[in-house]
Amino acid sequence: MTRNRHTRRGDGTSIARRYARIEAKRVVVSLGHMLVGIVLMSAVLVGAALGVSSLMTRSSSVSPITVCMAGVKSDPRLSAIMQAVAGSQEGVSLGTLRYIDTQDEARDMVASGECSASIWLPDGFYDDLVDGTNTPAVIYLPDSGAMGTRLFREVVDDFVSLLSASEAGTYSAIEQVRETRADVSDPEQMGGVFAMAYAKACFARLGIFSERTYSPVGTMGLHEYYLSVVVALLTFGIGLNFGFLFTGEDEEMERKLRVYGVSAWLDALIKTGVIGLALWAVAVVLLTPVLALLAHSGGIVLGASLPLVALRLLPGALMMGAFDTMMYTLTRRSEHAGLIFLLVGLVMVFAGGCLLPSTFLPAPVAAVGDVLPLAIERGYAADALTAGRMPVTDVLVVLAVGALMVCVAVVCDKARHHELPRLRTGRRGSRGRRPRAVAAAPGGMAPKDGEAAR
């Protein structure tokens, strides 16, 4: 009876099932410990992605600045004009307006960094403007040369240019009427008519431009693009967290696994499956509410229903599971495993278009980046989110890349255990010796309960 049970336990399928159960248990338990970190990471990633995509769109690209204004308070006509300017679309996008009293205050506010620019309008500025007296406005700018300040100067220059050309036109009309048309009793009033015509033309100025937009991310919106980046980075980041489950796994344990019938293939496949499923589950749980919220608010357009989109993400997560397995097999016993994993990830982030679309990168970098796992996962996630019908080739590609990485992991594992033809002679420690435990192990010996658990 006991012998039968042992035989059954020693059977390959049973061992695989038990090993898979143990690995799954380890991952689930570790997920509990990492929960706060993972939730924080997701929040930061989603926030950063939405922030970056918003930052890069034209609407909110330049940070608003604070502009101080002196010499306006005393003149209600100027106040009314400045309020209208501050409330206009250009004014709102440029920054906020703050009223102060004196010229010295205007200078000091810039010097102290309380505002990014100051404008001082001398007494009687408005009347001088109407009378045609040249009284310049004084504008104080910091020497830092920050982008917002530079842009403010550009806008002021443009405004001055419009105003001066309009003034030149109005004054020349008044002068000509005064000299040549005695029948016009009030040339100044006629000047007002010209000023109105100029104001009208200036307000309609943007009608001169027709617009064409060429996107480096194709037909996809930036929010969709960066959400696919979030999916890729989230699966990568959680995979990095799982690393501590595998770093420091000692050689003795690996030998025991071989003795109990867990081959390198089985080990890699089980780890890939378990990690991939965990990545997928966590990604779905964390991202589904975000996707639902964004789809509901019109922030993104999903190509399919939410459950279907969630299901589509599974092959990509399995590929990332294979990547994690490969990386940790390659760097298993190194104290630098985490850093190497992270640095490889960063290379993939920059080269794989996770920060900026590939079109912004130097051609050789983009070419290499496009074939790296993170770029493949990002592209796959983008299709999973936005495509109405998921291309079968996409699924096949991610599964093939995943299989390739499992193969690399297995080859590396076998090489470590000298199960491949030997390439070098052993020199020091247990690394150079053949695993005697494998040879000495009595065939079919059953593991005790819990012995396989680390």
Added chain:
Amino acid sequence: MKALKKGLLWFALSLKGQLRRPACWIAAVLMALVLWMISVVSVPAGTSWTVLLWNEDGDSGHQLVEQIEAADSSYDFREASSEQELIHEVQTGQAQCGFVISPGATSRIEAGDEQDISGAITYVDSPFTSLGSEAKETVFAVIWQRRALTVLQNEASSQLGMSSPQERQELARRYQDFLAGGSVFHADFETVHVEGLASAMNGGALARVQPVRSMALILVFLDLFLAVGARTRHGGPGMAMTRGARFAWEYAANLAHAIVPAIVAFAATRLLETDRIAWWRDLCCILVLVPLADLWVMCFERLVRSRGAFVSCAFTILVSEFVLCPVFWTIGTYAPAMSLVCAVFPPGLVLLLFA
């Protein structure tokens, strides 16, 4: 003195151990690769003031292009060699945006009314364009120098009947005189020097994009973080020591762990960073960061008991640091308070103090 000697011995032994590990050198090479990649990647919106022009309107359009190129502006207006080049450079972020002067555009601008000029210039941009709307204002300001005379002559003709060629010429002469004479409105610009913390917040270290320097400091910090995570698992000789001795041993071991990454970070910063500062300031950044970050990580480790939770913070910290430090953008210019949040982590603090 004895404790110091012991500490130095631990440091030397740990460093020796580190230098003999191939993984240490693999990590160093990867780190150099990441920093090189950072140096070749640039956020288009943050750097380019280039605006391309393409003329399809013959000689008069060419004159307008020259006028726009000569304008006193922060933008670098440049004529493209083809419309395709213009589109490609805008799409790849090498140019902020572009303007195509359509056939007959200049004659419409100079003669037509508002209906006629509608859509005379085609504005080309990408979703990554950040300064395009202001570039439109600048281009219009140049066009307005021509257009203002047309408005004047059209209005004089309709309101006052001044439509004879002599009267139109006279108006044009007066208009040019006023414009050239400087008797019209203008603004005087004065530059004010900004000092102290205000300088740091508005134009200082955290307001300047320093991709390689920032990333190098972040990577050294993360190296220490992950090394501490790995060491907790391995245990090591520190487990058999008293609390004080163990702290000193761990501190020395971490310092030794960060030596190679710190050297790579310093070298890469000096070689690849475009935002140049004095070499001793870069050295100070590294020399202060390593012990400070070591202390920070060890304190953090004691706060977070679970190793899983500790390691899971690494990627979160990386992303947070990436967003907060001036790697590709300066968060402080969008939300000034975030500059101070950045200083919570050692790389941000070191940047604020020395860069």
